[in-house]
Amino acid sequence: QKTAKDIDLDSKVKTFLKENNNSWRDMNVPASDGQLLYDIIVEKGYTKALEIGTSTGHSSIWIAWALSKTGGKLTTIEIDESRHKEALANFREAGLSEYIDARLADAHELVNELKGPFDFVFSDADKDWYTNYFIAVDPKLESGGCFTAHNVRPLESSRRGMAGAQEYLKYVQGLDNYTTTVDGSGSGLAISYKN
Numbered sequence: 323q324k325t326a327k328d329i330d331l332d333s334k335v336k337t338f339l340k341e342n343n344n345s346w347r348d349m350n351v352p353a354s355d356g357q358l359l360y361d362i363i364v365e366k367g368y369t370k371a372l373e374i375g376t377s378t379g380h381s382s383i384w385i386a387w388a389l390s391k392t393g394g395k396l397t398t399i400e401i402d403e404s405r406h407k408e409a410l411a412n413f414r415e416a417g418l419s420e421y422i423d424a425r426l427a428d429a430h431e432l433v434n435e436l437k438g439p440f441d442f443v444f445s446d447a448d449k450d451w452y453t454n455y456f457i458a459v460d461p462k463l464e465s466g467g468c469f470t471a472h473n474v475r476p477l478e479s480s481r482r483g484m485a486g487a488q489e490y491l492k493y494v495q496g497l498d499n500y501t502t503t504v505d506g507s508g509s510g511l512a513i514s515y516k517n
């Protein structure tokens with residue numbers, strides 16, 4: 323049953339996303355990938371999310387909107403101060419600030435320091451560090467949890483993903499305790515469920 327607060331929030335987020343649909347200029351995910359992240363979180367009921375690479379906050383908004391349904395919270399990390407500040411303003415405008423802990427930090431360091439546990443991760447910062455991020459987060463990811471990584475293409479695809487992202491895919495596909503698929507409907511999303 324939706325409360326008046328839920329209905330208000332939904333309409334605020336939808337209005338924000340609609341008004342800004344054509345104005346994401348900072349390497350942000352396309353809306354279709356945002357929707358994909360949203361759907362995974364709501365379907366699985368995830369509540370403890372981590373995002374590496376906030377930029378100005380497009381994917382964070384989709385993730386936090388999903389978490390507003392599950393009663394969860396997102397920690398998101400960005401190294402660039404001006405993008406971090408713009409993201410904070412976007413979170414306020416979308417009405418989602420209370421669901422987001424936005425950190426201005428180098429994820430190479432902060433990912434090691436965060437305690438977790440997490441049940442959902444979206445990796446979208448420096449691609450050549452993807453495998454390192456995964457290795458650092460894996461012990462903090464609950465069984466049944468999901469690790470997603472952006473700009474990854476199936477290895478056999480003629481449309482190449484970014485080099486570090488493809489190295490990461492080879493790595494994660496080799497792990498027995500993860501089941502990985504790649505969704506190519508947007509910019510390419512590797513989706514790995516921890517068994």
Ligand SMILES: C[S@@+](CC[C@H](N)C(=O)[O-])C[C@H]1O[C@@H](n2cnc3c(N)ncnc32)[C@H](O)[C@@H]1O
Nearest residue numbers: 349350351375376377379380381401428429447
């Ligand atoms: C592809 S963009 C993220 C887009 C964002 N997920 C969205 O959809 O709106 C990658 C971001 O990662 C940030 N980044 C790169 N290296 C980083 C690091 N070591 N720590 C934290 N952020 C980093 C960049 O500054 C950039 O804003």
